[in-house]
Amino acid sequence: MLTKSARILLVEDDEDDYIIARDYLEELNEYNFEIDWVSTPDAALEQLESNQHDICLLDYQLGAQTGLTVLEKATVMQCRVPIIMLTGQSDNVLDKAALDAGAVDFIVKSELDSPRFARAIRYAIARQEVQQERLERINVETQSRSKDRFLAHLSHELRTPLTSILGYTELLLSSEKAKPVTNELNIILNNGKHLLSLLNDVLDLSKIAAKKLELALSTFNLNSFLVDIYTLMQVSANDKGIELTLTSSTPLPEEIHCDPTRLRQILINLIHNGIKFTDHGKVSVSVKAKIEGEICVLYFYVEDTGKGIPVLEIDKIFQPFEQIEDTISRKETGSGLGLAISSELAKKLGGGITAKSIEGEGSCFTLSISCQNVKDTALSNLSLERKVIGENNTSLKPLTGRVLVVDDVADIRMLIGHIVGTFGLNVDFAENGKQAVKKAVTSIEKGTPYNAILMDIHMPEMDGKEAVVEIRKQGVEQPILALTAANMKGVKENLQTLGFDDVISKPVDKMLLHRYLATVINSNVQTKPKENDLSSIIQTTNQDKYFMLVEDDMDAAEITKLLLESMGVIVDVAHSGRACRQLLHTRPKWHKILLDVHLPDENGLVLAKYIASQGNTTEIVIISGAEIGAAEIKSSGSSRALMKPLNKQKLQDLIA
Structure with a gap:
C-alpha cells in the first residue's frame, strides 16, 4: 500500500499523553506522519497561523486555559487546518461547544486505540486535501484573470502608440511633401506593421490557451x-x-x-x-x-x-x-x-x-x-483574375454629418479626426468621458445631435464604459462606436450590453471605419427614448434601490456595477468578505446583496449566513460559476443563486 505523508500539530501539555498519542498515530500504517509537538496555547496559535499542517490534535485542558480559546482565536485568524479536540472524558456540552467553535471532530483520549480515532484522522486529512485542491483551483483561476487583465492592458498600451505610428506614417505617404523621404517612411511603416503582427501573435496564442478565441464566420x-x-x-x-x-x-x-x-x-x-x-x-x-x-x-x-x-x-x-x-x-x-x-x-x-x-x-x-x-x-476552376473588385481609397463614398471623436491621447484623437474628415464629415473632439457626456447632451438640447460618436474605452476622469452608460441615461440614442485594443472573447458583447452599438479595434482600419460610419449614419436613429423602453422604466422605478455587489474580480465587478447603474440602481462594491462586513452597516437597509461565493478571504455562503443574521437586507443573491445545491442556498440564508457570467437580461430579471 502506498503511504501518504501528513504533517500533524499535536497540542498537549502532558508529555505522557503526547507520547501515547504519538504511538497510536504511528500505528496508522497508511500514513507517514511528521509530528510537531507544542504545549502552550500561544505556541499552538503561532503554528496554526502559518497554515502549514494537515491536521491539528488539540487537548482541551491546557494549564489554566482551555482548547476552546485556541479554537476561537484560530477561527478569527482564518486558520485552514482541521482541528480535532482531545478530551479526558465524554461530555456532550463540551463536545457541542468544541464543534461550534470550529473543531471538525472530538475524541476521548481513551478512544485513541479505537477505529473511531483512525476514521477521524482519515476524514480530517481528506477534508484538508479537498480544501487544498479548492484553494489551488481558486489560485489558478485568479492567476488566469490576472493574466487576462495584464494582456488587455498590454494590448492597450502597445496598440495606442502603434496607432499613431502607422496612422501618421500612412498620412505622410499620401502627402506630396513626403516624396523625398518615401523610402524612409515605408521602412517605418513596414517595421510598425511587423511589430503589430508580433503583438497579435502573442495575444492570439494567449487567447487560444485561455480558450477565448472566437471565429467570425x-x-x-x-x-x-x-x-x-x-x-x-x-x-x-x-x-x-x-x-x-x-x-x-x-x-x-x-x-x-x-x-x-x-x-x-x-x-x-x-x-x-x-x-x-x-x-x-x-x-x-x-x-x-x-x-x-x-x-x-x-x-x-x-x-x-x-x-x-x-x-x-x-x-x-x-x-x-x-x-x-x-x-x-x-x-x-x-x-x-x-x-x-x-x-x-x-x-x-x-x-x-x-x-x-x-x-x-x-x-x-x-x-x-x-x-x-x-x-x-x-x-x-480557379482563375487568377479577380471576380470581385475590392474597395480602395478612391472608391469611398463621401459621407455627410457630424461625428464626435473621444480619446484622451491627442495624437490618436487628431489622427482619427483627420481620417473621419477625409470622408467628408465634420468632426468635433472630446478629451475624456465627462467632456463627451456634456457635448453629447448639449448637442441634443441645441437640436444638432451628432450622427455618430467614436469613443475610446480607457480614459482618465471618466472612461468610455462609464460615459456610454451616462450618455444613454440622458436619452441620447445616436450610434456610439467603441474604439478599443482589447479584443478578447466577450469584450464586444459586454460593450454592446452597456450601450455601444459596435466595436472597432485599434489600430483603426480606414476602410472598416468608413464602412461602419456609412452604415450607422444612414440608419434612422431616434433621439428620444421610447415611452415603453424597458431601460427607461426600470431606471425611473429603481432610483432609490440600493444594491451591494461583493465580487473580488475587478473587471467583473466593474461591468456588473455599470450594468446595474444603467438600470437606475445605486450600487456599492466590496471586493472581499471583510470589506462587505464593513460596508454592511453603512446603510439601514439594502434591497439586494449580490454575493460571489468565492472570495479571497471568506466563503460566500458563510458570509451570507452572517449577513442574514444582521437583518438589514431584503434579499441575498449568491453569484457562482458552478451549480450550488438548493439546500446550501437555503441554509446560507440566501434566496437564490445566479450563474456567471451575469448579463443585462439576468440583472433586469433580478430587479423585476
Whole structure:
C-alpha cells in the first residue's frame, strides 16, 4: 500500500499523553506522519497561523486555559487546518461547544486505540486535501484573470502608440511633401506593421490557451480571396527572385462559409515561411476541394524548394516559441509563434496542418479546413483574375454629418479626426468621458445631435464604459462606436450590453471605419427614448434601490456595477468578505446583496449566513460559476443563486 505523508500539530501539555498519542498515530500504517509537538496555547496559535499542517490534535485542558480559546482565536485568524479536540472524558456540552467553535471532530483520549480515532484522522486529512485542491483551483483561476487583465492592458498600451505610428506614417505617404523621404517612411511603416503582427501573435496564442478565441464566420468568394493572397505574397517572392504559383487540382466552390480573417492568417503564414526559407527555386500553392454532403473540405498544399527541415526537428515546429535555427545566429526574423498559432487556428476551422520535408530539398505543408458548403453554390476552376473588385481609397463614398471623436491621447484623437474628415464629415473632439457626456447632451438640447460618436474605452476622469452608460441615461440614442485594443472573447458583447452599438479595434482600419460610419449614419436613429423602453422604466422605478455587489474580480465587478447603474440602481462594491462586513452597516437597509461565493478571504455562503443574521437586507443573491445545491442556498440564508457570467437580461430579471 502506498503511504501518504501528513504533517500533524499535536497540542498537549502532558508529555505522557503526547507520547501515547504519538504511538497510536504511528500505528496508522497508511500514513507517514511528521509530528510537531507544542504545549502552550500561544505556541499552538503561532503554528496554526502559518497554515502549514494537515491536521491539528488539540487537548482541551491546557494549564489554566482551555482548547476552546485556541479554537476561537484560530477561527478569527482564518486558520485552514482541521482541528480535532482531545478530551479526558465524554461530555456532550463540551463536545457541542468544541464543534461550534470550529473543531471538525472530538475524541476521548481513551478512544485513541479505537477505529473511531483512525476514521477521524482519515476524514480530517481528506477534508484538508479537498480544501487544498479548492484553494489551488481558486489560485489558478485568479492567476488566469490576472493574466487576462495584464494582456488587455498590454494590448492597450502597445496598440495606442502603434496607432499613431502607422496612422501618421500612412498620412505622410499620401502627402506630396513626403516624396523625398518615401523610402524612409515605408521602412517605418513596414517595421510598425511587423511589430503589430508580433503583438497579435502573442495575444492570439494567449487567447487560444485561455480558450477565448472566437471565429467570425461569413460567406465570401473563394476565388477572389485566394487571388488577393496570391497578389500580396507575389511581391515578397519577386523581392527574393523566386517564383510563386497558385493552382487548383479540382474545381472549387465559388463561395464558402468560413472565417476569412483566420484562413487568410494561416495561408499567409505558410506561404511567407516558404518564401522566407527558399533562396532559389519556387513556392507552389495548390488547392483541392472535396465535397462531403453539406460539408466542403478544402486542402491547401504549400510546397517550397528551400533548405528543408531536419527529421529530428520537424515535430518541434508547431510548438510555441520554437525556431529551428539558433536565435543569435539565424538570419530570419519572427517570434516563433506563427506555425503554433496557425496549427491551433486550423483545428478551430475543423482541420489541421501537417508537414513533410527533406533536408536540402524543400518542404510541403498541408492545410485542411472543413466549412459548410454554401447551398447551391457553383463549382468553377480557379482563375487568377479577380471576380470581385475590392474597395480602395478612391472608391469611398463621401459621407455627410457630424461625428464626435473621444480619446484622451491627442495624437490618436487628431489622427482619427483627420481620417473621419477625409470622408467628408465634420468632426468635433472630446478629451475624456465627462467632456463627451456634456457635448453629447448639449448637442441634443441645441437640436444638432451628432450622427455618430467614436469613443475610446480607457480614459482618465471618466472612461468610455462609464460615459456610454451616462450618455444613454440622458436619452441620447445616436450610434456610439467603441474604439478599443482589447479584443478578447466577450469584450464586444459586454460593450454592446452597456450601450455601444459596435466595436472597432485599434489600430483603426480606414476602410472598416468608413464602412461602419456609412452604415450607422444612414440608419434612422431616434433621439428620444421610447415611452415603453424597458431601460427607461426600470431606471425611473429603481432610483432609490440600493444594491451591494461583493465580487473580488475587478473587471467583473466593474461591468456588473455599470450594468446595474444603467438600470437606475445605486450600487456599492466590496471586493472581499471583510470589506462587505464593513460596508454592511453603512446603510439601514439594502434591497439586494449580490454575493460571489468565492472570495479571497471568506466563503460566500458563510458570509451570507452572517449577513442574514444582521437583518438589514431584503434579499441575498449568491453569484457562482458552478451549480450550488438548493439546500446550501437555503441554509446560507440566501434566496437564490445566479450563474456567471451575469448579463443585462439576468440583472433586469433580478430587479423585476
